[in-house]
Amino acid sequence: MxxxxxxxxxxxxxxxxxxxxxxxxxxxxxxxxxxxxxxRLGTIDERFQSYNVEMVKVTGGRFWKPYRSSASAPSARGADNAENMPASANPDLYAYREPIDLSTRRLRILAAALAPAYLRVSGTWANSTYFAESDEPSTPPNGFRAVLSRERWKGVIDFARAAGAEIVTSMAISPGVRDAAGLWRSDQARRLFAYTKSIGGRIAAAEFMNEPTLAAMGGAPKGYDAAAYGRDFKAFVAFIRNSQPDVIVLGPGSIGETTASQSPPQSSSDFLRTRDLLAASGPGIDAFSYHHYGALSQRCSGIPGQTTPEAALSEGWLASTEQTLAFYQSLRDEFAPDKPMWLTETAEAACGGNPWASTFLDTFRYLDQLGRLARAGVQMVAHNTLAASDYGLLDETTLRPRPNYWAALLWRRLMGTTVxxxxxxxxxxxxxxxxxxxxxxxxxxxxxxxxxxxxxxxxxxxxxxxxxxxxxxxxxxxxxxxxxxxxxxxxxxxxxxxxxxxxxxxxxxxxxxxxxxxxxxxxxxxx
The missing domain is CATH 2.60.40.1180 (Golgi alpha-mannosidase II)
Structure with a gap:
């Protein structure tokens, strides 16, 4: 910009x-x-203010196309990676990105200034990403859409260490990780955790999958339902407890049940209700995670749920973050009493953010959301993203800080953990x-x-x-x-x-x- x-x-x-x-x-x-x-109201986690680096930015692939025409055209490699998109996605909404260089000095300086934080590497693309056995990227095996090389994952670990961040991630859940009966296997997860530990890294927390309420859109097998999720989640929890007992189990990571941004609507046959997911999965989470977007961006025009810049300072817009929290908090109270609340993905609007997400206009939402959620006792808020598309804290091409980054820096320096x-x-x-x-x-x-x-x-x-x-x-x-x-x-x-x-x-x-x-x-x- x-x-x-x-x-x-x-x-x-x-x-x-x-x-x-x-x-x-x-x-x-x-x-x-x-x-x-x-x-005194209470305290928040020292890593309360956190951020996402999308898995697709780590692997390279097609992500939300910026509004700027100069950055909107895919590179020559784009066509080769067109499959690295969520299922049923409209390819016109995306543009190819090379993998982010997490060793960039500016990126590390700016991220370290927000320390301590959680670095969440996940997103819809993570649901179908294959963790390779070697350093060399390769074509994804059947049942996967992308490849995460060891070199790229080592870059994440090195970046987290330099930035004073703890890693949060999620597992692959696509058909490629399943046996002949369709049951989730822990092989990929086991390989990821083992390699992380072998090079001195650590995964602090993990969700089973990204946004299970939109499982079909996110790459789950055809016909995936709440019962299948419950069965898989129990297997995931057993794997974590047996082999990674220090990892915080997050879940369910739902979205789409409380605001105009729900797409598809709850009534869709593909939409899985959080209540049904929790009833099927039973106990096991250490913290209740959820996602919140108050609207869909202009990229998703034609789908109900857009907003306008005129509404960006309205109470109705700003209060939507509390409405979403109240909905998921009630489910937390019923199914996982006293577990902390983590908002593991949020930004101005879904689908990459509106054009004004990169301007001062969105800083009101960003800081007001942090204030409201800290007051309500939420322990972690991960902004999507650090440096990708229009809702990034940093411009993804120049890594120049946007207004929300400066707001984040002031919050980090001035607002302590006692609320x-x-x-x-x-x-x-x-x-x-x-x-x-x-x-x-x-x-x-x-x-x-x-x-x-x-x-x-x-x-x-x-x-x-x-x-x-x-x-x-x-x-x-x-x-x-x-x-x-x-x-x-x-x-x-x-x-x-x-x-x-x-x-x-x-x-x-x-x-x-x-x-x-x-x-x-x-x-x-x-x-």
Whole structure:
């Protein structure tokens, strides 16, 4: 994504945003918050903020075609790899990608800045990927659609080590891993785990398969149903318990039951309900995993479930993440009481994201989703993806950070693992955590989704303020306190400098996001 021409913020705008309150803003209701008295809600995993690298990016293959015409055409190898797509997929939606180079210095620097994290290597393509016995890629055997060479998997392990990430993955479940009776065999899984361990790697957690509710679309055998899933899942759990007892078993990893993005709808004969999957599989999961997309992207036009940029700051859009959580949480409570919730795949929209997924407009959804889910006790949120298609944190061609990456970096540096109750308020979305790495300190995340009106926040103590804004909401650039965020000449991360706000009222300008750290909060929950 090229930089917007002439993207500069004048000093007059900066001063106005950080100094005197305009007359219109003075009329806005003021919310008073005392960070020292915010009660503790709970804690989140230190790897709460995580990300996906799709299996198809590791192996090479056809993934969601970017909207940019310059990047949309497949390479000469594309035709040779056309089969490396989900079953029943429309080939016009995809473009071939060479395998991602996980040794790239910029990629490792940017990923390491988000450490610690979980690195999930999975996705629909993983369901039918063959793990090779040698380093040389080969044609996939019958019953598979792609090949994961040992060299490529070693690249994942090396990258995870360099990036301070723990690996999460899923198993192949296509016809190629089954015996004559159609039963899932652990041979492929056993080979993957054994090789990982032999080179000093570790798989921290695993799902049996990616999105079993869409099993037919994901490459499962014809006629695959909940009973078959239950039988296979039990075999998978037995394999893990017997040979990999330290691995966290995740499941079921469902999608498509709570929002307009469900495709095909629940009524489809191919759709498997999560309730039926859980009833058939019985106990065995260590954490309840699920996926959430609030909509389908424009690539999937013609299928119900699209959204618009005009709705991107609406409460209905932002609240969909809680609606999905509530649905799956109720099933967790019934079938796996007290197990932690993991959101192992989420982004702006399914099918690679909308064109505005790569702009500042989606940063509101990204940070609001993290705030809501942390407040609700979800332990892990894996953004899809790190660097692929329009919803990636990084541009997949240049690896230049997008607005959501800068938001992720601020969250990582400022928001600790202890979650505080900042309440639910009109006119502003407010979240609070103990400040990462500073005893007694509190960080507030204030998100003003109103496009025209400022919000007012009154704090009794001085705060350090980090305000994210853009000259227009669909900008590929984002500013921090009026300065464009960009990498240095040697891929150095910029200094994330705060502006000090004295005690009293603070204006949160329309359509902006502010992190406010209060070092002297002395909140006992943060001691």
């Amino acid at each position: 090229t930089r917007s021409s002439g993207f500069k913020v004048g000093m007059g705008i900066v001063i106005a945003a950080l100094a005197a309150i305009p007359k219109a803003a003075a009329q806005a209701p003021t919310l008073s918050v005392d960070p020292s008295r915010l009660p 505080l109750d900042a309440g639910v308020h009109k006119g502003i979305h407010l979240y609070a955590h103990c400040r990462r790495g500073v005893r007694g300190a509190v960080t507030l995340l204030a998100i003003n989704t109103d496009r025209t009106n400022a919000a007012m926040l009154r704090l009794p103590a001085a705060s350090e303020r980090y305000t994210l804004s853009a000259d227009h909401l669909q900008s590929a650039d984002v500013t921090l306190n009026g300065r464009v965020l960009e990498l240095g000449p040697n891929d150095d991360l910029p200094r994330l400098a705060a502006v000090t706000s004295p005690p009293g009222s603070i204006e949160i300008a329309p359509a902006t996001i502010a992190f406010l750290t209060v070092a002297d909060a002395r909140n006992p929950a943060c001691a």
